[in-house]
Amino acid sequence: AQRVTQPEKLLSVFKGAPVELKCNYSYSGSPELFWYVQYSRQRLQLLLRHISRESIKGFTADLNKGETSFHLKKPFAQEEDSAMYYCALSQLETSGSRLTFGEGTQLTVNP
C-alpha cells in the first residue's frame, strides 16, 4: 500500500535560515511526487513536482528512490513562506491522478 510520511508536524525557523521539510514515501510502483502549499484556509497550490525538476519560490526537491524520500528545501526562508506544506504521491497506475497526502508540516518563519 502507498504511504506518505511527513515526520514533522511543526517546523519553526528564523528568516534567512535554511529550511528542509522531510517527506518519505512507500509505494510499490513508479511514484510521481508533489509538494503542495496551503496558506491559511485557502486552496492547496501546487508548489512543485519531481518530474519537472523546477524551482518555485526558491524551493527545490529531489526524488531519492534509494532512500524513498522527496525532501523540500529552501536555502533562505522568508516570512511569507509560513504555511502548511503537504507532500503527495500520485498513483497513476491505479486510480487516475488520485493523490495520497502526508499529514502535512506547518512551517513558521520567524522574523
Next chain:
Amino acid sequence: NAGVMQNPRHLVRRRGQEARLRCSPMKGHSHVYWYRQLPEEGLKFMVYLQKENIIDESGMPKERFSAEFPKEGPSILRIQQVVRGDSAAYFCASSPRTGTSGNTIYFGEGSWLTVV
C-alpha cells in the same frame, strides 16, 4: 479559466440535517476528486469521479456519504444526517485526464462544514 469552483464556502448544519457541497471543475476537466481535511489532520482521499461514473470511492464512509458527477452540472458531495464528526474542510480537485505522467490536479478553495 476560473479554476475549480466550490460552493458554499462555509456551511453550518445542525446534527441530523443534510449537507450538499458542490464542485465545478476547471473548464475542460472531466475528472473530479473529493478530499476531506479534518481539524489538525491532513487531507484524506474520499472519491474519484468521471462524468456519470464513480471510479474509486474507497475513501468514502460507508454510510451517509454519497457523491455524483452528472452529465450536466457540478459534482455534488452529499452528507446525510450530519454528525459533529463531519465538521471538516472538503476540498474538490479536478484534472483533465488520467493515466498520463505529469498530470496535475487543481484544487478548489474548499467548503468548510460546521455541524452544531
